Amino acid sequence: MNYIKHSTGFLVVRTARSMRKALDTEFAEKGITATQFMVLDALMGQGALPLSEIGRKIYLDKPAITGLADRLEKDGFVERRRSSDDRRVVKLHLTAKGETVHRELEPLVIAVDQDLTQILSADELTAMRNSLNKIWKHADGNLDA
Amino acid sequence: MNYIKHSTGFLVVRTARSMRKALDTEFAEKGITATQFMVLDALMGQGALPLSEIGRKIYLDKPAITGLADRLEKDGFVERRRSSDDRRVVKLHLTAKGETVHRELEPLVIAVDQDLTQILSADELTAMRNSLNKIWKHADGNLDA
DNA sequence: AAATAATAGTTCGCATAGAAACTATTTCCA
């Protein structure tokens, strides 16, 4: 039995690899990765968020978020500030530069998503999104962040 | 606008992270990762395959496959053999040990997939698999392997 | 209040991932 063909888990993993690669390729010009964009996006309209909360939003463990914050801070897209009410917490603040990059990349995100409407009907797309959201909600909380 | 919530691309990526983590956790006991299992699985019933063909099956670039082959060979799950008719080609052969590990892990793969039937109805699952396969087929060929 | 547990981040080590540049081989074609 070959599971890469028949297992839904592996199918999702495999498909996601192609998705992320498409996004990474689009973003490369702006010197940012798809995962880094997800961090900036989580901060949009929030002002600032604790690292752990960002991790929950984009499903990444603590060490991964630390590394992402390092690189984003080095490039001036975000700023680390220790919270005053709970000094264990480090909040990530979006800088003006980070906000600008996010705005510049919006059309690319929309384009990649639009590409999907060429492959799937509106109904198929809606159904898939609903199913993925159900799985996502089910998995949420299993994260050691 | 927050795209991690609204973009289908990011939704797939995020969901896949939770899937792969679930699979990795199940496999950790046997000292193998989900991605390494995918390589063994690609070889099951094939005897041997060129590295590049394995890459196409599981959507990974050439350098990633090289690294995977290194680690799998070190652990004795596969063997590298240069092809005699085209000496550029390196074929990966599944060893008895590799076959055994694959067989031992089958129940875990089935269990993770079974878990999904608790979340989605049979129709939803079928629809999602069809959609993912369409996207997958569309993306196939964009790989630099 | 002192000891303990819980929580937020970081660090370390290892396993993916991919772009770019390289070697070795084969194919193509003028």
Next chain:
DNA sequence: TGGAAATAGTTTCTATGCGAACTATTATTT
């Protein structure tokens, strides 16, 4: 046939991604 183009893998460098162990801080318990 001989040189250019294409192909298969590898190497190097950088960026995720996660388990385990660590520090610092806060909450809990007795």
